[in-house]
Amino acid sequence: MPRQRTADQEQVAQLLRTARDSLGLPLAFLSRLDGTTQHLEIIESPLPLVYKDGNTQDQGTSLCQAIIDEKLPAVIPDLRRYPEAMELPVAKWPRHIRSYVSVPVTLSDGSLYGTFCAAGFTADRNLGKRDKSLMEVLARAAALVMEPGVQENARRTEIENRLLPLISAGGPVVVLQPIVDLDGGRRVGAEALSRFPAEWGKAPDVCFAEAHSVGLGHVLELLALERAAEHLDRVGGYVSMNVSPGTLLTPECAALLGRLPARRILLELSEHDPVEDYPTLTEALAELRAHGMQLAIDDVGAGFSSLRHIVLTSPDVIKLDRSIVDGVSTDGVLATLVASLVAFAHGCGARVVAEGIETAEDAARLLTLEVDAGQGWHFGRPGPPEALGEAVAAQGEVAVPPQRSADDAGTGRHAGRQAGRRAGEAGSQPAAGPVTTGSPNVAP
Ligand code: C2E
Ligand code: CA
Ligand code: CA
Numbered sequence: 001m002p003r004q005r006t007a008d009q010e011q012v013a014q015l016l017r018t019a020r021d022s023l024g025l026p027l028a029f030l031s032r033l034d035g036t037t038q039h040l041e042i043i044e045s046p047l048p049l050v051y052k053d054g055n056t057q058d059q060g061t062s063l064c065q066a067i068i069d070e071k072l073p074a075v076i077p078d079l080r081r082y083p084e085a086m087e088l089p090v091a092k093w094p095r096h097i098r099s100y101v102s103v104p105v106t107l108s109d110g111s112l113y114g115t116f117c118a119a120g121f122t123a124d125r126n127l128g129k130r131d132k133s134l135m136e137v138l139a140r141a142a143a144l145v146m147e148p149g150v151q152e153n154a155r156r157t158e159i160e161n162r163l164l165p166l167i168s169a170g171g172p173v174v175v176l177q178p179i180v181d182l183d184g185g186r187r188v189g190a191e192a193l194s195r196f197p198a199e200w201g202k203a204p205d206v207c208f209a210e211a212h213s214v215g216l217g218h219v220l221e222l223l224a225l226e227r228a229a230e231h232l233d234r235v236g237g238y239v240s241m242n243v244s245p246g247t248l249l250t251p252e253c254a255a256l257l258g259r260l261p262a263r264r265i266l267l268e269l270s271e272h273d274p275v276e277d278y279p280t281l282t283e284a285l286a287e288l289r290a291h292g293m294q295l296a297i298d299d300v301g302a303g304f305s306s307l308r309h310i311v312l313t314s315p316d317v318i319k320l321d322r323s324i325v326d327g328v329s330t331d332g333v334l335a336t337l338v339a340s341l342v343a344f345a346h347g348c349g350a351r352v353v354a355e356g357i358e359t360a361e362d363a364a365r366l367l368t369l370e371v372d373a374g375q376g377w378h379f380g381r382p383g384p385p386e387a388l389g390e391a392v393a394a395q396g397e398v399a400v401p402p403q404r405s406a407d408d409a410g411t412g413r414h415a416g417r418q419a420g421r422r423a424g425e426a427g428s429q430p431a432a433g434p435v436t437t438g439s440p441n442v443a444p
Helices: 007-023 063-068 128-168 206-211 217-233 251-258 278-290 307-313 330-346 360-368 385-395 412-418
Strands: 025-035 038-044 055-060 099-106 112-119 173-181 187-196 238-243 265-269 294-300 317-320 351-355 372-374
Touching: 007 025, 007 038, 007 112, 007 128, 025 063, 025 238, 025 294, 025 372, 038 265, 055 385, 063 099, 063 112, 063 307, 128 206, 173 385, 187 217, 187 294, 187 372, 206 217, 217 238, 238 294, 251 278, 278 294, 278 307, 278 385, 294 307, 307 330, 330 351
Parallel strands: 187 238, 238 265, 265 294, 294 317, 317 351, 351 372
Antiparallel strands: 025 038, 025 112, 038 055, 099 112, 173 187, 173 372
């Protein structure tokens, strides 16, 4: 079965046909040289040939390599005039090659991709410099056509070479960052955040996006969820876990989440990639939520997250993005935006967690804006579960507030909390608080 050509390969085939027609030769091909093997990627000939697209031969004994090494000229009107050429396998192909033109295909970074060649089965004394020039022009055009695909392949290979060993080893390391009740400062939960090898120099969201771009996103996210779940036994409160809507819809994710203690998990869903099928998503979520798992919409206020996402998923928690939290104590416009999102969230029956809180001033302002819980360097950086445990021990035990009632959904609960509040209450030394064991349910 002949290999199906891609659109790029078809364009190169067109260039090869032009070469063949212009030079009056029966065969033209594009080859890729990988250092040891010559890959005859696209072969154009009206003749029935033994060689087909994708065939390979040893690069070291190829005519093209001898030409690159300048042991032979780029234009060979009659192979028989070069005894060293007659020794090469190509001279012994089922149809003997007797005339040959080969020019390099060079990519924009100067690297050699391969060769652009035309060949005849009889000597052709008319082949000359002008034919070489034409072939060079066509080879440049072929390089332009091939380059995006070559770069994409290199990108995929680089990502796979990094990710596959990490996946085999069990996935990323998962750290925990405290989530603190702004009114009282008790830690109520922690967000699980993935960490990839430092030498990659890439943020976790970039690593997940790269993994998805090569078809490894789901498996990587599932491993991150498994690693996050392992922390459940080591820490108190709820564990907030990030998952993309696409991964959430996989049967593997449903199975994994189904095995976990639902009431201790808050799923953080972002809208990095627009959700296309809300009914399917809400159906998958309904099953989990029926068992007590709670849902947060992440990154609210960031450009890509739409309010429609909130309306369609009715989350338990809305997480305000750092971009609208950082500086809220000094920026009246941000404060107004946060206030309206808080009113919107509470009106929908959702609690609000602000993330990226770096200062006591922002924490205090958020408290007056009726934000329920906070997360950020001001309260604690992401770290190993042991570090989270120590911090909790220093502050007192973890509080797990009782299950939210329908009444909590409105503003009443928050108005009540406002009483007796002082600016700066939610400082960097969260107050000790009792463990509320009434319900193991999640609440920020
Ligand atoms: P995110 O879910 O919005 O996580 C919050 C990010 O804010 C984290 O970045 C956290 O380290 C950072 N952060 C927390 N407090 C502060 C602060 O006070 N100041 C500043 N400047 N940053 C703060 P991180 O860990 O680099 O993660 C980036 C994103 O990668 C996450 O954003 C999330 O979208 C994604 N991600 C991380 N781990 C996972 C995972 O296990 N699964 C999935 N699906 N996504 C993940
Ligand atoms: Ca998150
Ligand atoms: Ca976020």
